[in-house]
Amino acid sequence: MRFLPVGPRTLLVELADLDETLALFDALLDSPVEGVAEIIPAARTLMVRVAPGFVADGALAAQILSRQPASGTLREAGPVETVEIPVTYDGADLHDVAAHMDLTVAEVIAAHQAATWAVAFCGFAPGFAYMTGDDPRFDLPRRPAPRTRIPAGSVALAARFCGIYPQDTPGGWQLIGTTRVPMWDLSRDPPALLRPGVRARFVEGVAEVHPVAAIPEPQGQPALTVIQTAFPLVFQDEGRPGQGGQGVSTSGALDMGAMRRANRAVGNPSDAPVLEITLGPVRLRADRAVTLALTGAAQATVAGQPVPPTFALDAGDEVLIPPPAAGMRSYLALRGGFDVAPVLGSAATDTLAFVGPDPLTAGARLYAANNPATAIATPEDQPALPKPGDTVELPVTLGPRADWFSDQMIAHFLSQDWLVTPQSSRVGIRLEGDPLTRDDARELPSEGTETGAIQIPHSGQPVLFLADHPLTGGYPVIATLLPSALDLAGQIPPGARIRFTAAAPFQDIEATP
Numbered sequence: 372m373r374f375l376p377v378g379p380r381t382l383l384v385e386l387a388d389l390d391e392t393l394a395l396f397d398a399l400l401d402s403p404v405e406g407v408a409e410i411i412p413a414a415r416t417l418m419v420r421v422a423p424g425f426v427a428d429g430a431l432a433a434q435i436l437s438r439q440p441a442s443g444t445l446r447e448a449g450p451v452e453t454v455e456i457p458v459t460y461d462g463a464d465l466h467d468v469a470a471h472m473d474l475t476v477a478e479v480i481a482a483h484q485a486a487t488w489a490v491a492f493c494g495f496a497p498g499f500a501y502m503t504g505d506d507p508r509f510d511l512p513r514r515p516a517p518r519t520r521i522p523a524g525s526v527a528l529a530a531r532f533c534g535i536y537p538q539d540t541p542g543g544w545q546l547i548g549t550t551r552v553p554m555w556d557l558s559r560d561p562p563a564l565l566r567p568g569v570r571a572r573f574v575e576g577v578a579e580v581h582p583v584a585a586i587p588e589p590q591g592q593p594a595l596t597v598i599q600t601a602f603p604l605v606f607q608d609e610g611r612p613g614q615g616g617q618g619v620s621t622s623g624a625l626d627m628g629a630m631r632r633a634n635r636a637v638g639n640p641s642d643a644p645v646l647e648i649t650l651g652p653v654r655l656r657a658d659r660a661v662t663l664a665l666t667g668a669a670q671a672t673v674a675g676q677p678v679p680p681t682f683a684l685d686a687g688d689e690v691l692i693p694p695p696a697a698g699m700r701s702y703l704a705l706r707g708g709f710d711v712a713p714v715l716g717s718a719a720t721d722t723l724a725f726v727g728p729d730p731l732t733a734g735a736r737l738y739a740a741n742n743p744a745t746a747i748a749t750p751e752d753q754p755a756l757p758k759p760g761d762t763v764e765l766p767v768t769l770g771p772r773a774d775w776f777s778d779q780m781i782a783h784f785l786s787q788d789w790l791v792t793p794q795s796s797r798v799g800i801r802l803e804g805d806p807l808t809r810d811d812a813r814e815l816p817s818e819g820t821e822t823g824a825i826q827i828p829h830s831g832q833p834v835l836f837l838a839d840h841p842l843t844g845g846y847p848v849i850a851t852l853l854p855s856a857l858d859l860a861g862q863i864p865p866g867a868r869i870r871f872t873a874a875a876p877f878q879d880i881e882a883t884p
Contacts, residue, residue: 372439374432374880375771377418378851381821382427382880383771384417384435389503392417393491396567398438404431411615411819412492412567413843414501418819429883436882451489452569456535457576458526462546464514468528472508480575482506483547488533488571493563493618494817494843497724498537498555500565500618501817509533517543524549526573535565538725551578557714563617589738591710594661596736598689599654603730605720605797606711607647607702610838614715620842621822622721625797625861626700629667632751633704636664636681638744644711644718646703646737650864651694657684661739662706666750668698668862680750698756698862706747710738723798723839754859759866762788765856766872767825772847773877776809776827781877783807784849788868789833795865797839802869806831807849820844823852823860825871835869837861 372395373385386392396412406425411418419435421427460480462468469479486504493500510531518541521527525536527544534544537554554564565571597604607630610623624630624647631641651669664681665671671678672691684690692701711718711728720727731737757763773781789802807827820826824836826846835852836844837860850871852860863869 372436374429374435374882376427376768376877376880377771377821377848378427378768378823378854380423380425380427380854381418381420381851382431383818384419386415386417389414389491394440395435395438398440399435402438404434404438406431409613409615411494411842413494413818414491414816416816416818418821420821427880429881432880432882433884454564454569454571456550456552456571456573457578458548458550458573459577460548460575462526462548464545465547468511468545468547471511474508479547482508483533484573484575488573490565490567490569490571491532492567492843493565493616494819495534495618495841496537496540497618497726498563498565499534500554500563500569500571502533502565502571503531504533507531511545513543514545517541521546522549524551524554526550533571551580553580561617562715566616587712589710589712591738591740593658593736594705594709594739596656596658597653597731597733598656599652599733600648600731601652601694602649603732604649604653604735605647605722605730606644606709606718606728607720608644608718609642610719611715611717611726615819615842618842619715619724619726620721620838620840622717622719622724622727622838624702624719625838626667626702626858628858629700629702629753630704632753633664633666633702636666636748636750637662637704637706638747639704639706639708639742643704643708643742646709646731648692648701648703650699651692651701653692655690655692655737657686657688657690658736659686659739660684662747663690664704664706664750665692665701666704666753667701668695668756669693669701670695681747695756697758697864699864700861705737705739706744708740708742708744710740721839722796723841756862757859757864757867759864762868762870763859763863764870764872765860766853766874767823767850768853769850769873769875769877770848771851772815773849775811775815775847776807776849780807780809781849784833785871785873788870791863791865791867791869793865797837799837799840800835800860800863800869802833802835804832807833809847815845815847817843817845820848821851823854823857824848825850825852835860
């Protein structure tokens, strides 16, 4: 067992194989460690997050180590939930799979239905479950080149895993069939049909599908209408932590500090939903008298005149939020709050997973919740934000996979300025520079990724994950941004440069009493 650093409140536990990983996962659920807030299981790792006030250090590692089952210990089956999934075996790769397994198509189908499939972990997309089988013949390679679109409901195989795509998405697994059973349905509780510990049994047939319940429409009063916006607007709050078991990342505002300042300025609770605005211009019309606060990158104008961060509009007034001179994102709060239906306890829009309210474009109407509010306050000072051409220093923890790179490559990573490209988004910042290389060309089994993870794909050009990043990833993470730097990272515009700094070299976390 290895303990690899991710950040001050997160570490990665690496084990020998999937069986040992799941045995430790079960042991930690049966005998929880004080302070552990969430555990994200993967093929050979557990990513462990602790609650505020706790530290991911050697003492935590020792507590986890003490829960390790004896080698060879089988996990207790106990009562388990079993789901029957009707499948039509019409996959485009079914004949290739049969040839690889040296079986007929009928024998592949029979073996797939006879195998016991257990959900080991979730990731990639909400509701996508990595199911392990007990038939070693299903150890199949991925396709040489991934498809750009795999339809929702596709049943697929790769590397002894079976998975069902919950939505249309790219993918490289071998397709053997389709099912009409929705893997992700917000009208269910929980929405994910397949979760760690659940078992699936596949049968041939077509499922009866019931209509999915719609998200409730706002019931409040119309407050604002979007007249113009250069980029879609999204509602954000503090996100939805603790949903990793369903393959859902936290999401939430990229600049949490600016979001909270906007809410406090109009007397809202600091975690109330706000409108996150990327660059601009954005033009809004008031449908009734409203009091607003704008924080972050931009300054609003009304009737051509700049207004203070907290300002009022009468019905019919228009406010223009122009592109900012510095920074990337602005946050608009409405006194009394916006009326927006929460999804999994949050109004945050996850742009990668399509969880939460739909993004807003021209013509959209925003509704007032009219919640109780306290006194209006002057917003706290806005920190200085970077401009295109600036170089921003961001502190990182080296790891969890820094040892996949040579000392020279680590020095190369830390010594150069990385250009922020226009291909960046809420999912992550794509960087460009002198690429990183590694001598070891092994494939990394999928493992949990933290917000702020800096992943190095085959191109050698880093990707800095932001709030809407995938829950698991299969490329090595050379370093992870310190949580205190995430707000600044969310404000870095294309054309700026990033230099990463590390206070200490990479090393494993040693378990200490």
